[in-house]
Amino acid sequence: MARHTVRDVRSENRFEVLHALFDLGPSSRQELARHTGLSLATVTTLAGEFLAEGVLRIAAVERNAVGRPYERLTINPDRGRIVGVDVAETYVDATVYDLALDVLGRHEAALDEDQNDQVYVVDGIVGAIEAALKASGTGREGIVGVGVSMPGHVQHDSGVSVFAPNWDWHDVHIEELLAERLRLPVYVDNPLKAAILSEMWFGVGRVVDSMAVVNIGTGAGAGIALEGTLIRGMTNNAGEWGHTLLVLDGRPCRCGRRGCVEAYVGAPGLETTLAEIDPSHPALGRLGQRDFVEAVAVGLAAGDPVLRELVRRTGRCLAAALGDLVNLLNVPKVTLTGWLPTALAEWLVPAVRDELPHHVLPGSLPGLTVGVSEVPGNAVSLGMATFTLERFLTRLGLAGTARTRPQPGAEAAQTIG
Amino acid sequence: MARHTVRDVRSENRFEVLHALFDLGPSSRQELARHTGLSLATVTTLAGEFLAEGVLRIAAVERNAVGRPYERLTINPDRGRIVGVDVAETYVDATVYDLALDVLGRHEAALDEDQNDQVYVVDGIVGAIEAALKASGTGREGIVGVGVSMPGHVQHDSGVSVFAPNWDWHDVHIEELLAERLRLPVYVDNPLKAAILSEMWFGVGRVVDSMAVVNIGTGAGAGIALEGTLIRGMTNNAGEWGHTLLVLDGRPCRCGRRGCVEAYVGAPGLETTLAEIDPSHPALGRLGQRDFVEAVAVGLAAGDPVLRELVRRTGRCLAAALGDLVNLLNVPKVTLTGWLPTALAEWLVPAVRDELPHHVLPGSLPGLTVGVSEVPGNAVSLGMATFTLERFLTRLGLAGTARTRPQPGAEAAQTIG
Numbered sequence: 146m147a148r149h150t151v152r153d154v155r156s157e158n159r160f161e162v163l164h165a166l167f168d169l170g171p172s173s174r175q176e177l178a179r180h181t182g183l184s185l186a187t188v189t190t191l192a193g194e195f196l197a198e199g200v201l202r203i204a205a206v207e208r209n210a211v212g213r214p215y216e217r218l219t220i221n222p223d224r225g226r227i228v229g230v231d232v233a234e235t236y237v238d239a240t241v242y243d244l245a246l247d248v249l250g251r252h253e254a255a256l257d258e259d260q261n262d263q264v265y266v267v268d269g270i271v272g273a274i275e276a277a278l279k280a281s282g283t284g285r286e287g288i289v290g291v292g293v294s295m296p297g298h299v300q301h302d303s304g305v306s307v308f309a310p311n312w313d314w315h316d317v318h319i320e321e322l323l324a325e326r327l328r329l330p331v332y333v334d335n336p337l338k339a340a341i342l343s344e345m346w347f348g349v350g351r352v353v354d355s356m357a358v359v360n361i362g363t364g365a366g367a368g369i370a371l372e373g374t375l376i377r378g379m380t381n382n383a384g385e386w387g388h389t390l391l392v393l394d395g396r397p398c399r400c401g402r403r404g405c406v407e408a409y410v411g412a413p414g415l416e417t418t419l420a421e422i423d424p425s426h427p428a429l430g431r432l433g434q435r436d437f438v439e440a441v442a443v444g445l446a447a448g449d450p451v452l453r454e455l456v457r458r459t460g461r462c463l464a465a466a467l468g469d470l471v472n473l474l475n476v477p478k479v480t481l482t483g484w485l486p487t488a489l490a491e492w493l494v495p496a497v498r499d500e501l502p503h504h505v506l507p508g509s510l511p512g513l514t515v516g517v518s519e520v521p522g523n524a525v526s527l528g529m530a531t532f533t534l535e536r537f538l539t540r541l542g543l544a545g546t547a548r549t550r551p552q553p554g555a556e557a558a559q560t561i562g
Numbered sequence: 563m564a565r566h567t568v569r570d571v572r573s574e575n576r577f578e579v580l581h582a583l584f585d586l587g588p589s590s591r592q593e594l595a596r597h598t599g600l601s602l603a604t605v606t607t608l609a610g611e612f613l614a615e616g617v618l619r620i621a622a623v624e625r626n627a628v629g630r631p632y633e634r635l636t637i638n639p640d641r642g643r644i645v646g647v648d649v650a651e652t653y654v655d656a657t658v659y660d661l662a663l664d665v666l667g668r669h670e671a672a673l674d675e676d677q678n679d680q681v682y683v684v685d686g687i688v689g690a691i692e693a694a695l696k697a698s699g700t701g702r703e704g705i706v707g708v709g710v711s712m713p714g715h716v717q718h719d720s721g722v723s724v725f726a727p728n729w730d731w732h733d734v735h736i737e738e739l740l741a742e743r744l745r746l747p748v749y750v751d752n753p754l755k756a757a758i759l760s761e762m763w764f765g766v767g768r769v770v771d772s773m774a775v776v777n778i779g780t781g782a783g784a785g786i787a788l789e790g791t792l793i794r795g796m797t798n799n800a801g802e803w804g805h806t807l808l809v810l811d812g813r814p815c816r817c818g819r820r821g822c823v824e825a826y827v828g829a830p831g832l833e834t835t836l837a838e839i840d841p842s843h844p845a846l847g848r849l850g851q852r853d854f855v856e857a858v859a860v861g862l863a864a865g866d867p868v869l870r871e872l873v874r875r876t877g878r879c880l881a882a883a884l885g886d887l888v889n890l891l892n893v894p895k896v897t898l899t900g901w902l903p904t905a906l907a908e909w910l911v912p913a914v915r916d917e918l919p920h921h922v923l924p925g926s927l928p929g930l931t932v933g934v935s936e937v938p939g940n941a942v943s944l945g946m947a948t949f950t951l952e953r954f955l956t957r958l959g960l961a962g963t964a965r966t967r968p969q970p971g972a973e974a975a976q977t978i979g
């Protein structure tokens with residue numbers, strides 16, 4: 146059962162101050178109090194703790210209308226470095242951030258989708274992290290943590306990859322393996338949880354408290370936040386929208402079932418659909434999924450009518466599957482993220498929007514918006530960096546791990562009592 | 563955004579004391595404190611307010627081991643009466659409860675599913691309520707409120723039936739219409755919200771904080787609670803699981819789309835499936851849906867192999883659709899409620915359980931249980947009575963409307979601060 150203890154409320158207040166600084170940039174204590182709904186006294190106390198730990202610094206001292214000096218606070222980017230890593234079936238994308246979560250460097254390495262050996266994958270992850278550190282000129286000493294998103298079913302509390310269907314991994318202690326290799330604190334989670342966390346901190350989740358982010362590449366899944374809470378489910382396995390049905394007894398899916406959403410909207414699904422329309426289409430000859438999707442984008446830009454039909458059919462399937470998500474959860478916002486929608490957004494998003502009214506119940510359609518995520522860079526890497534920042538603050542004693550986004554009203558409970 | 567104010571925390575504490583009394587029966591203040599996790603001082607304060615308003619009464623004075631007297635408190639059933647009403651396509655089921663939510667009387671009236679006139683439906687509701695009051699020997703004077711569940715999309719805050727597809731109603735001010743006719747406080751909501759609230763208070767929601775209850779009759783839908791919060795969605799339209807897809811471009815659905823879950827697992831869906839198996843089956847000749855389902859139950863009891871095939875196919879569709887719900891939300895419990903699963907539980911539940919492992923992802927299957935709701939009586943009526951009890955306490959100034967179930971830890975936030 147969800148419990149709100151004093152510690153949680155205080156944690157939430159702390160995350161809220163940090164959140165406000167990400168939103169506002171350098172701010173006075175008064176501005177932070179106004180933005181968060183916290184009392185000035187509470188903001189002052191929390192800011193004092195953050196300053197003492199070097200997590201915040203004084204950006205400037207200014208004077209107000211009556212000449213009284215006041216300080217602008219900002220997140221101290223140089224307090225440490227965080228690495229956020231998005232591991233997918235076909236690539237590792239590692240990004241080095243400063244503590245203000247600005248990007249210092251990035252490296253993407255390809256993974257051979259037909260290799261499922263643990264050593265191969267771990268080597269690929271470590272190599273990408275080392276290359277990103279090198280690209281950003283960062284040494285090991287300043288790194289406060291590495292957050293790694295792994296595909297499949299991940300237990301974030303134990304750091305175990307319970308099941309990764311693409312590699313046929315079962316109960317791989319990946320957090321431990323990586324921590325041993327990197328000699329750094331590692332935190333492992335699932336891309337859906339990372340994507341929704343980054344939306345809550347840096348995307349449309351800043352203005353709505355309920356939303357879903359749909360992540361599509363080889364596979365597909367949804368990160369879900371409802372009323373400010375990240376939905377993990379009983380075993381951190383929530384969000385497997387890619388394995389909800391589009392067509393009972395339809396196309397075979399990687400999960401063993403038939404007719405899952407993923408089999409129609411993931412990259413291999415698009416290949417299957419294109420083969421149904423035109424089995425001799427040149428885009429089908431490519432070796433890898435990403436090459437295939439790039440060829441599709443190039444062909445669409447050139448006006449290829451067969452690829453337009455591919456987008457129409459895919460957009461219809463995607464709209465139907467997003468319709469299911471909206472009909473079930475009645476969220477006002479759905480964003481698309483991942484390499485596939487990013488590559489095809491120009492064509493796919495209009496196709497989805499055309500079809501959506503045919504699939505969403507009338508009562509859930511007004512106010513609904515669907516679009517590409519506005520989270521900058523790789524949303525999964527940024528989400529993993531944000532989880533890692535939360536963990537770092539926890540280690541400092543500054544905050545418990547907050548599963549919920551800061552709640553403005555929580556303040557009152559603390560000071561009145 | 564979800565806000566936790568002091569008022570909310572106090573409301574939650576109050577609901578929690580009431581909740582504990584429903585769970586435990588007559589209890590001492592010490593027992594309530596132990597069960598709720600609240601401090602004895604807080605329980606004593608809240609109990610004092612409840613006693614002053616007559617919502618609680620002293621059930622007995624007993625003596626502990628050292629001979630010191632202590633009081634057992636109980637909900638005062640005679641403080642008022644509540645009517646809970648389940649309005650569906652084919653019937654109105656009205657139940658009169660005392661304030662402890664024990665049933666005093668009940669009346670079910672048939673609704674002609676082909677009549678969609680407002681006056682006809684309102685007359686039917688009012689008639690069923692009056693008959694239930696008569697059956698329970700209850701006069702109007704003691705009634706603290708009437709909670710009415712209406713099918714379709716209902717705005718619970720404005721009391722408007724936004725859209726009821728079965729009657730083709732749009733923006734019918736049903737709460738106002740009923741309040742005028744009944745001259746009583748009326749509260750209107752949707753059966754999915756009522757069903758999940760009754761599960762949270764009186765069903766498996768007492769032991770888990772995340773679950774879904776699937777309500778099946780003519781239509782189908784899901785009430786959802788995640789981490790103790792009842793999921794309403796942006797426009798109180800969450801839970802429309804019946805209008806998520808089972809088969810893209812499949813059977814026509816009442817919503818205008820094709821292939822929705824409802825078209826396979828609702829009563830008309832079963833008629834369609836039976837006609838596919840054996841168009842001349844005698845159960846198909848019935849006039850109404852409920853007669854049809856009763857005939858199916860009778861035939862199954864007699865071992866009719868065609869009906870066994872109907873159950874097998876329906877169980878498979880239901881398992882697939884429940885699998886979607888579980889794959890998306892990773893809830894540990896799903897219960898079935900409504901007249902259709904109640905009538906066919908003996909055959910349908912085993913059929914669903916057989917198929918479920920083929921549709922739920924391996925990571926979400928361990929610990930998952932699916933079964934018929936244990937909420938006594940009509941879960942929708944009881945849920946509406948519970949909402950009405952919450953409203954009554956709010957009017958007394960005893961509690962805000964709590965969207966969330968009481969959270970044990972909230973106490974600490976109030977007293978330490």
Ligand SMILES: [Zn+2]
Nearest residue numbers: 388398400405
């Ligand atoms: Zn699948």
Ligand SMILES: [Zn+2]
Nearest residue numbers: 805815817822
């Ligand atoms: Zn439908």
